[in-house]
Each structure stands twice: as C-alpha cells, then as structure tokens.
Amino acid sequence: MSTPNTRSWLQTLVAFDTTSRNSNLNLIEHVRDALMAQGVHVQLFKSPDGAKSNLFATLPAQDGSTQGGIVLSGHTDVVPVDGQQWDTNPFALTEREGKLYGRGTCDMKGFIAAGLALVPEFLAMPRSKPLHFALSYDEEVGCVGAPIMLAQLKLQGQHLDGCIVGEPTSMQPVVAHKGINVWRCRVHGKAAHSSLTPRGSNAIEYAARLICRIRDLADAFKANGPYDRFFDVPYTTMTTNQIRGGIAVNTLPELCEFAYEFRNLPGIAPEGIQQQVEAYVQQELLPRMRQEFADARIEFESLAGAPSFDAAEGEAISELVRALTGDRAQRKVAYATEAGLFQQAGVPTVVCGPGAISEAHKANEYVDIAQLEHCEHFLRKLGQSL
Structure with a gap:
C-alpha cells in the first residue's frame, strides 16, 4: 500500500476543486503553509489578476545551497467533470479494488501527493544538491502559469540542473512530445x-x-x-x-x-x-x-x-531517470506537457509520473495504488541520488 501520508495528501488535493476555470489559491496556500511549517522556503508567483498562483519551493542542500538540483514539476489544475457520469464524487478520494478514484488522481495530483508526502524524508537526507517543487496553474488550458514562474526564476538567477515533469506515464520515462x-x-x-x-x-x-x-x-x-x-x-x-x-x-x-x-x-x-x-x-x-x-x-x-519537447540523448537528467527506473526504451507521446517550457528555459527535462494517460480527463479517473507506490520508491531513490 502507498504510505498514509501520500494517501492523505492525495485526499486533500483532490478535495480542492481546481478545475481550470476556478482559482487554485486554496490548494496553493494549503501546500505553502504545510511546507513552511517544515521550514521549507516557498515562493508564490501569482497570475496577473491575482486569482491564481504558481508555487516554487526549495529544499536546500545540506550546506544550505539553493542553486542547481532537480525540480519536481506538476500542474494543480484539472479538467471539468461537466456532463460526465461519475460513479463516485469526483472531488472526494474513493478507493476501490486497488484504485484511487477522483478528478486529478491521475492527472496529476498523484505525483504531487507522493512528492509532498516524502518532504520529511527529503529534508532528513544528507543531500549535496537541493530539491525543488514547481506547482503551476492553468496547464490544462494552454500552459499559462508555468511561463510566469520560469520568467521570475530567471530574473532571480536560479539555475536548475534538471526537471522531472510528473505527468502520467505509468512511471516510464518519456523523452519527447509534440x-x-x-x-x-x-x-x-x-x-x-x-x-x-x-x-x-x-x-x-x-x-x-x-x-x-x-x-x-x-x-x-x-x-x-x-x-x-x-x-x-x-x-x-x-x-x-x-x-x-x-x-x-x-x-x-x-x-x-x-x-x-x-x-x-x-x-x-x-x-x-x-x-x-x-x-x-x-x-x-x-x-x-x-x-x-x-x-x-x-x-x-x-x-x-x-512548445514541443525533445530531450537530447545523454542528458544527465535523462540518464538519472533511466537508471532509477531501469527503463531505457525510447518513448515519445502526442499529448503536450510543460516539459517544453522548462526545456526552452534551459532546464534539461524528462517526463515521468504515476498513472496511465488513458485514464486522464475521463469520468471515474483513477490512479492505481501500485503506481503511487512505484512513484514513492522512485522519488525516494531520486532524493538519495542527490
């Protein structure tokens, strides 16, 4: 079974109706407060009208460094449930036969939940590199939020060694998309x-x-x-x-x-x-x-x-993710993610996250508990590799 913390985080995240037409501030502020309570430095980069926000959080290296390291990227908005026939409340996490149902469980609050649940472990690790979280708004309506966050990080002189976008790939590395x-x-x-x-x-x-x-x-x-x-x-x-x-x-x-x-x-x-x-x-x-x-x-x-995304062969982040997953297959997908934006910003990127894209956006969206366990194991090894 996935850890209770991951389950609890996913239940909390799903309960926030962050359909793209709505504000995501309640979710973002909840995550901010939870991270700051653990001593994590958090920045919010709001939309021009102030109704939505990105979040960028940094878990520094053991020596206090905040430069470099790996960023875990996820979007907080979800697609509408309008007109869909759900068997359960889409904004209440429901377990059935090894699956967790709810809007966003697969795309992509499951990845965010697994990462947030492991923050105490990450903080306790003697890492030589920082680990970051980048949570965006309005990815589902055209990747609107992430460019604002990336532009602000550039102004701050933040350098990132690599990015993992946790879109649902069944925990298999994806190295390109349209x-x-x-x-x-x-x-x-x-x-x-x-x-x-x-x-x-x-x-x-x-x-x-x-x-x-x-x-x-x-x-x-x-x-x-x-x-x-x-x-x-x-x-x-x-x-x-x-x-x-x-x-x-x-x-x-x-x-x-x-x-x-x-x-x-x-x-x-x-x-x-x-x-x-x-x-x-x-x-x-x-x-x-x-x-x-x-x-x-x-x-x-x-x-x-x-923008499209195409990871260069041999990039350190691609090799790291391949090593951690034991998967060296070439996978490229038709759906788009924020990976191309990070790549345009000069951050080597790979896409890898729990759940199957075929389950995203549908009624009765779910993520397999086994996929969350796989994701936890992967992220834990990632932290240890730093």
Missing part, C-alpha cells in the same frame, strides 16, 4: 435573406472552405511526413473541433467561428503551419469573399499553445 497550438478563426460575411443570396456573403460556407483546407494540410502531413516512428501518432496532426454560426435556416450567416488545433512534431515550426493557413486566406479566400462583400474579413486568435 507541441500543441490552438487557434480560433472568425469569418465575417454579410447577412441576407436566403432567397437573395447575391446580396450577402455566407460566412459558414467560407469557413467550411478553410476547414477543408486545414484537413488537406493534415492529410498531407499524414501522407508525406515528416515522421518519427517513436511517437504513437508518428506525424503532425491538425483537426477542427468546434464550430458555430448562423441564426436561422433562411438567413445567410454573417459570422461563423471555429476552433482548430495542430500538434507538431519536434523540429516542425508551428509558425510555418499557421502561415500556410493564413496564406490560403489571404491569397484565395478573402479575394473571393470581397467580390461579394468589400468589408469581409477573417480573423485569427491564438487560444493556447505549448
């Missing part, structure tokens, strides 16, 4: 009665042309690559996943908006992909629309994004 880029497009045409179509410009129909163009680009990536066989989906993907427009069946719509995303392989510049979308608009779509309505326009808005 980037994610989410965009909203608004197509502005001109309304008219549907019996007088030449007097209007149909925003839905032109949006449909652009959506088909996005699908054509996606098909080209699938057919022509580039490919990376170590990814579960070995090419860059593009999909349109939300759309709305129109007010009546007999009225040409003046507005249609839709959201699309693309997940780029490492080495594929997301700017280049978006440029292809916008070039089609400028060169083909808008000229046709403006023959019907001179003031037609198409707007793009970036909603969220996280």
